Amino acid sequence: MGLAACGKSGNDHTAAAKSETAAPVQAAAVAESAEGLSLENWPALKPALPRDEKLEARIADLLSRMTLEEKVGQMMQAEIKSITPEEVKQYHIGSILNGGGTFPNNDKFATPDDWRKLADAYFAASMDTSDGGVAIPIIWGSDAVHGHNNVIGATLFPHNIGLGAARDPELIRRIGEATAREVAVTGVDWTFAPTIAVVRDDRWGRTFESYSEDPDIVAAYAREMIKGIQGDKNSEEFLDGRHLVSAAKHFVGDGGTTRGIDRGDTEVSEKELAEIHAAGYFTALESGVQSVMASFNSWNGKRLHGHKYLLTDVLKNRLGFDGFVVGDWNGHRFVEGCTVDSCAAAVNAGLDMFMITSEWKALLKNTIAQVRNGEIPESRIDDAVSRILRVKIRAGLFERDRPLAGKTGIMGSEEHRAIAREAVRKSLVLLKNNDQLLPVDARKNILVTGNGADSIAKQSGGWTISWQGTGNTAEDFPGATSIYTGIKQAVDAAGGTVVLSENGEVPQDAFGKGGKPDVAIVVYGEDPYAEWHGDLASIEYQLGSKEDQELLQKLQAQDIPVVSVFLSGRPLWVNKELNLSDAFVAAWLPGSEGAGVADVLLTDSEGNKRYDFTGRLSFSWPELVHQTVINRDDANYQPLFAYGYGLDYSSDAQLANNLNEDGESYVDGNLEDAWLMVSRPQAPWKLFIADGDQEPLWVSGNLARSDDNNITVASIDMLSQEDARALTWKGLRAGSVVLETRKPQDLSRYLDEGAALTMDIRVDQAPEAAVFAQITCEGPECNGKLPLQNALNALPKGDWSQVSIDLQCFADAGTDFTRVSQGLSLHSEGKLAMAVANIKFVPGAGDQAQIRCGS
Ligand code: BGC
Ligand code: BGC
Numbered sequence: 001m002g003l004a005a006c007g008k009s010g011n012d013h014t015a016a017a018k019s020e021t022a023a024p025v026q027a028a029a030v031a032e033s034a035e036g037l038s039l040e041n042w043p044a045l046k047p048a049l050p051r052d053e054k055l056e057a058r059i060a061d062l063l064s065r066m067t068l069e070e071k072v073g074q075m076m077q078a079e080i081k082s083i084t085p086e087e088v089k090q091y092h093i094g095s096i097l098n099g100g101g102t103f104p105n106n107d108k109f110a111t112p113d114d115w116r117k118l119a120d121a122y123f124a125a126s127m128d129t130s131d132g133g134v135a136i137p138i139i140w141g142s143d144a145v146h147g148h149n150n151v152i153g154a155t156l157f158p159h160n161i162g163l164g165a166a167r168d169p170e171l172i173r174r175i176g177e178a179t180a181r182e183v184a185v186t187g188v189d190w191t192f193a194p195t196i197a198v199v200r201d202d203r204w205g206r207t208f209e210s211y212s213e214d215p216d217i218v219a220a221y222a223r224e225m226i227k228g229i230q231g232d233k234n235s236e237e238f239l240d241g242r243h244l245v246s247a248a249k250h251f252v253g254d255g256g257t258t259r260g261i262d263r264g265d266t267e268v269s270e271k272e273l274a275e276i277h278a279a280g281y282f283t284a285l286e287s288g289v290q291s292v293m294a295s296f297n298s299w300n301g302k303r304l305h306g307h308k309y310l311l312t313d314v315l316k317n318r319l320g321f322d323g324f325v326v327g328d329w330n331g332h333r334f335v336e337g338c339t340v341d342s343c344a345a346a347v348n349a350g351l352d353m354f355m356i357t358s359e360w361k362a363l364l365k366n367t368i369a370q371v372r373n374g375e376i377p378e379s380r381i382d383d384a385v386s387r388i389l390r391v392k393i394r395a396g397l398f399e400r401d402r403p404l405a406g407k408t409g410i411m412g413s414e415e416h417r418a419i420a421r422e423a424v425r426k427s428l429v430l431l432k433n434n435d436q437l438l439p440v441d442a443r444k445n446i447l448v449t450g451n452g453a454d455s456i457a458k459q460s461g462g463w464t465i466s467w468q469g470t471g472n473t474a475e476d477f478p479g480a481t482s483i484y485t486g487i488k489q490a491v492d493a494a495g496g497t498v499v500l501s502e503n504g505e506v507p508q509d510a511f512g513k514g515g516k517p518d519v520a521i522v523v524y525g526e527d528p529y530a531e532w533h534g535d536l537a538s539i540e541y542q543l544g545s546k547e548d549q550e551l552l553q554k555l556q557a558q559d560i561p562v563v564s565v566f567l568s569g570r571p572l573w574v575n576k577e578l579n580l581s582d583a584f585v586a587a588w589l590p591g592s593e594g595a596g597v598a599d600v601l602l603t604d605s606e607g608n609k610r611y612d613f614t615g616r617l618s619f620s621w622p623e624l625v626h627q628t629v630i631n632r633d634d635a636n637y638q639p640l641f642a643y644g645y646g647l648d649y650s651s652d653a654q655l656a657n658n659l660n661e662d663g664e665s666y667v668d669g670n671l672e673d674a675w676l677m678v679s680r681p682q683a684p685w686k687l688f689i690a691d692g693d694q695e696p697l698w699v700s701g702n703l704a705r706s707d708d709n710n711i712t713v714a715s716i717d718m719l720s721q722e723d724a725r726a727l728t729w730k731g732l733r734a735g736s737v738v739l740e741t742r743k744p745q746d747l748s749r750y751l752d753e754g755a756a757l758t759m760d761i762r763v764d765q766a767p768e769a770a771v772f773a774q775i776t777c778e779g780p781e782c783n784g785k786l787p788l789q790n791a792l793n794a795l796p797k798g799d800w801s802q803v804s805i806d807l808q809c810f811a812d813a814g815t816d817f818t819r820v821s822q823g824l825s826l827h828s829e830g831k832l833a834m835a836v837a838n839i840k841f842v843p844g845a846g847d848q849a850q851i852r853c854g855s
Contacts, residue, residue: 070136075385085124143192145159145160146159149464152477156593200276233288252295290394290395294331306332312350438563447517461529461530522581540625567590718835740825762795
C-alpha cells in the first residue's frame with residue numbers, strides 16, 4: 001500500500017520505479033542480489049537538490065587540505081559529557097550530541113543561554129586552527145522530538161502518536177518550524193527528528209514516537225515535518241539558521257520488529273520493508289532531509305548499521321540521498337565482528353558518522369588504522385566526509401549565521417504554546433460518549449481526579465527533560481499547564497465550581513453546602529517511559545489499573561457520571577475502564593499545553609461547545625488482549641475501534657458497558673510465548689531482590705544491591721547492550737531474585753498448552769548450597785518450588801546455555817497458575833554467581849524440556 005499511497009499525494013513512485021533506469025548497481029549489490037534482494041522494490045529517486053558545482057568544488061578543496069586524521073575526526077560524534085571543546089580542537093571532531101537527560105554543565109536547570117554558550121565554545125574550538133589543520137565547524141545534534149524537550153522551559157508538543165490522530169500535515173509543518181526555532185535559540189544545529197517508524201506491534205516502547213501504523217500518514221507527515229524543520233528546499237528559508245538540519249530516523253524497519261522488541265529483528269520481505277516501513281523516507285528525501293539515522297534493529301537477522309545494501313545501494317544510490325548517514329547510540333557495536341571502538345564494517349556499509357558517545361578516542365584511532373591498512377578504502381572516507389561537509393556548508397555552519405541564537409524570548413513563547421495547544425485539541429480522540437455526556441457544562445460542579453490530572457510530567461511522557469521522562473516534577477515545567485489547570489481556567493471563566501482531588505475524595509461542602517459533583521473527569525494512564533524500558537509483554541493496561549478501576553467504581557457507586565481522559569503512548573486493552581466510564585477520551589501524551597484538553601471537553605459560559613473533536617485514530621484499538629499486532633489492512637481485522645475511528649459532538653453513538661473483561665477467554669489457540677524478561681523485565685513483571693527478611697528492593701536501573709552487598713543484580717551484555725542480568729549471591733543470607741507483578745496473572749493457559757519455562761543461563765561461580773526455582777501465586781501455600789542446584793552444576797561454566805523446565809513440575813509442586821504473582825523466583829541459600837536472559841513461557845515446549853515431571 002505504501003507506494004500507492006505516495007502516488008495519491010501526487011508523486012507516483014511506483015511508476016517512477018518502473019520507467020526510470022536504476023542507479024548504477026555496484027559489485028557488492030549484485031553479490032547480495034544472490035540473496036534475493038532486488039532494487040526493483042524501491043523507487044528510483046533523483047537527489048532532492050540539484051548538484052551545485054560551486055559547493056562541490058568547495059568540498060573538494062577542503063578535502064584536499066585535510067589529513068586522514070582530520071577526515072576521520074569528522075566522522076565521530078561524541079556525547080558532550082565525554083568531550084571538551086579543547087578535545088574537539090585537538091582531535092578535529094566533527095560532531096557532538098547531548099543524549100536524553102544530558103545537559104550543559106550537568107545542570108538540569110541549564111538556561112537556554114548556558115546551552116548557547118556551550119555551543120559557542122565547541123564551535124570556536126572546531127574553528128580554531130592555531131594548532132594547524134582546516135577549520136571545519138562542528139555540528140551539534142539533539143533529540144528535539146516533541147519540541148526542544150531536553151531544555152527546561154521549552155514548548156512541549158504532543159508526542160507523534162497524538163499528532164497522527166490530528167490528520168493535519170500543515171499543522172505538523174508549523175510544529176517543525178516552531179521546534180527548529182527553539183532549538184536555534186540554544187545554538188544547537190540539528191535535531192534527531194522526526195521518527196518516521198511505521199509501528200506494527202503496539203507493545204513496542206517507542207510506539208508513541210510514531211505518527212501511525214499507516215504508511216500514508218507517516219509519508220504525508222514526514223514530508224511536512226522536514227519542510228518545517230529545515231525550511232522549504234525551494235526557498236530562501238531552507239537551512240537559513242531559523243530552519244535547521246533534520247534527521248529522519250531510524251532507517252529502516254524500526255517499527256516492525258518481531259513482538260515489538262526495541263532494537264530487535266524486523267522479519268519481513270523486502271517489498272514490505274519498502275512499502276510499509278520506508279514509506280516516510282521517500283517523502284523525507286523529497287523534502288531534502290539532510291541526514292538519516294541508521295536504526296538499531298536488524299532486517300532478517302542483519303543489523304542495519306552494517307547493511308551495505310540498504311545504506312548504500314538503496315538509500316544513497318537508488319533513493320538519491322546526498323546527505324549523510326549518522327549511526328544511533330553506539331549502534332555499530334552490534335554489527336557482526338564489531339566492538340564499540342572498532343567497526344570498519346559499518347563504514348564500509350555506508351555509515352558516515354558514528355554516534356560513538358564516549359569511546360571516541362579509541363574508535364578514532366582504530367578507524368584511522370583501518371584506513372592505513374586497507375580495511376577501509378580511503379575513497380569511502382572521502383565520500384563520508386564529503387557528505388558531512390556538504391550538509392555543513394548547506395546549513396551555513398561555516399558562516400555561523402545564527403539569527404536566533406540567544407533570543408531566549410522564543411523559548412516557550414506564547415505563539416509556540418498556542419500551536420501546541422491547537423495540536424492538543426486536534427489530537428484528542430473521542431471513543432465513547434454515552435448519552436452525550438460531553439461536552440461538560442463548565443457552569444456546573446466538576447470533580448477532577450486521577451493521578452494524571454495535575455501532572456505535567458505524566459502528560460508529557462518519555463523524552464522529556466530526562467531520557468525516560470522520569471524524575472520530573474511541576475517545577476521542571478515553567479510556563480506549562482496541567483490538564484487540571486486548563487479545566488480550572490475554563491470552569492472559572494464560566495462560573496462553575498471545580499475541585500481537584502487525586503484520589504476522588506471530596507472534602508465536605510467543597511461544592512457548597514450539601515453540593516455534589518455533577519460529573520467527574522478522571523485523568524489516568526501510563527507513566528512516562530521511552531525506548532527499550534517501555535516495551536510491554538501484554539497490551540493490557542494494568543500498571544496502575546487496580547487503583548484507577550477502584551476510583552472509577554467509587555464514582556460510579558455514587559452515581560457520578562465519569563469522563564475518562566486516558567493518557568497513553570499506544571492503544572491499550574482497556575475494556576474494564578471503558579465499561580466503568582460514560583465517556584472516554586484517548587488523549588495520548590499531550591505535552592506542556594494541557595489546556596487544549598479543556599478547550600474541547602468543556603463548554604463556554606453559555607453552555608455551548610467551544611471546539612469539537614476532530615481527532616481520528618491513527619492506530620487501531622484492540623478489542624482482545626492478544627491483539628498486539630492489529631493494523632488497518634489486516635486480513636481478519638476486528639478491532640474494538642478501527643483505524644480512523646473517532647466520535648464528534650454530532651454523534652449519539654452508544655457503547656454498551658458490557659465489553660468482555662476476561663482478556664484470557666479470547667485467546668484462540670495461537671498462544672504466543674509469554675515473556676517475563678527480554679533485556680528488561682517485561683511489564684507487568686518487575687524485578688526485585690528479596691534478601692532474607694529485608695524489604696524487597698526494586699531493581700530499576702542497571703545495578704542494585706541489597707544490604708552488605710549480599711545480592712547484586714547488574715545489567716550485562718550477552719549479545720547486545722545490557723541484554724542480560726548478572727545475579728550474585730555472597731551467601732551471607734538466603735535470598736531471591738524475583739520477577740513479580742502486583743496484579744496476579746492467570747497463566748493457566750500456558751499450563752494447559754504444555755508450556756515450558758525457558759531461560760538462558762550462564763553459571764560463573766557454581767552454587768555452594770541449595771538453589772531453587774519457584775513460581776509463586778497469590779495467597780497462602782501457593783508456591784511451586786523446584787531444586788535447581790544440580791541442573792546449574794551440570795552447565796558448562798562461563799558459557800551460555802538454555803535451560804527449560806516443564807511448567808507441570810511447578811504445578812505438581814503447588815503452583816496455581818490461575819493467579820501467579822511471581823513468574824519466577826531464583827532462590828539461593830549460599831554463594832552463587834550466574835547470569836540470566838530471555839526468560840519466557842513457551843507453549844508446547846514442556847515435552848522437550850530438560851527438566852520434566854510425570855503426570
Ligand atoms: C535513540 C535515538 C536517539 C539517540 C540519541 C538512541 O538511543 O534510539 O532515537 O536519537 O539515542 O539520543
Ligand atoms: C539514549 C540516550 C541516553 C542514553 C543513556 C541512550 O540509549 O539514546 O539519549 O542519554 O541512552 O544511557
